[in-house]
Amino acid sequence: MGGKKGLLFDVTLCIGCGACYEACKERNRLPRTVAHFLDDQLSDRTYTVVKKRGGRFIRQLCMHCEVPTCVSVCPVGALEKTATGPVIYHEARCIGCRYCMLACPFDIPKYEWGKVLPRVRKCDLCADRLAAGRPTACAEVCPTGATKFGDRQALIEEARARIRARPQKYVPRIYGLEEVGGTSVLLLSDVPFERLGYRTDLLSEPLPLLTWQVLQKIPDFVVVGSVLLGGIWWITNRRREVQIREREERKRRGASEEVSRDPSASGFVGPSQEEE
Ligand code: SF4
Ligand code: SF4
Numbered sequence: 001m002g003g004k005k006g007l008l009f010d011v012t013l014c015i016g017c018g019a020c021y022e023a024c025k026e027r028n029r030l031p032r033t034v035a036h037f038l039d040d041q042l043s044d045r046t047y048t049v050v051k052k053r054g055g056r057f058i059r060q061l062c063m064h065c066e067v068p069t070c071v072s073v074c075p076v077g078a079l080e081k082t083a084t085g086p087v088i089y090h091e092a093r094c095i096g097c098r099y100c101m102l103a104c105p106f107d108i109p110k111y112e113w114g115k116v117l118p119r120v121r122k123c124d125l126c127a128d129r130l131a132a133g134r135p136t137a138c139a140e141v142c143p144t145g146a147t148k149f150g151d152r153q154a155l156i157e158e159a160r161a162r163i164r165a166r167p168q169k170y171v172p173r174i175y176g177l178e179e180v181g182g183t184s185v186l187l188l189s190d191v192p193f194e195r196l197g198y199r200t201d202l203l204s205e206p207l208p209l210l211t212w213q214v215l216q217k218i219p220d221f222v223v224v225g226s227v228l229l230g231g232i233w234w235i236t237n238r239r240r241e242v243q244i245r246e247r248e249e250r251k252r253r254g255a256s257e258e259v260s261r262d263p264s265a266s267g268f269v270g271p272s273q274e275e276e
């Protein structure tokens, strides 16, 4: 099956049923982590979440960037952008440096802190299913078509057509068309994306390309000094952010392990009315 694949998530069609969340857990054999799916966070045991934000239900998952920063910073090629779209992970190559976690503009890759041989974990756009000519598990189960699988270009055309057909309804923007050079996961909404918690401060050029262009045009001694200082500042700050999140994740893991031991938490629970 040739061509680049992707997902179109239309916020206006999502009813917050959580079927995509459950299907992802099942396909990836991931354990239950919270009593109610709307309370879950992305982690090494949860690759996609549904959240209530800005009066809408939204999804979070790896965006499968066209030129992924996570791939460009990995020193051993453990992450790879495949020809059909998925950004996949080769765990045998991974040395656990976690640069991908620092570099991802969407804060997606998570680490298996609780394991003796930890791996980086994230959505792989169901690469094995795509290779077999099947849609992603989350798109297959979505009852409303809010998550739609298809050729990336066809999804872009469809998103444009939906905006054209209902200009009063939709924000005139396809999120993921340009952000960081484009992503395989595309979003449509009837409210501004910042109200839904999506980053709207991202450049339209791929982050790895920007780094490369800057390095090409600046004399070596300036590059060495400024990139080093800028890099140290950025990595220090990003590392601090990641450390804070890691601490929260460990705390949450303690709480969720108690949940998973609670037999009353084993069933599927419907959507909560609370926003984050
Ligand atoms: S969203 Fe993050 S983890 Fe996913 S491909 Fe882009 S940079 Fe990599
Ligand atoms: S594409 Fe597959 S791995 Fe990614 S969120 Fe959907 S079901 Fe999970």
Ligand code: SF4
Binding pocket: 013, 014, 015, 016, 017, 018, 019, 020, 021, 050, 057, 059, 141, 142, 143, 144, 145, 146, 147
């Ligand atoms: S399965 Fe579809 S409608 Fe249900 S929460 Fe996921 S995207 Fe929304």
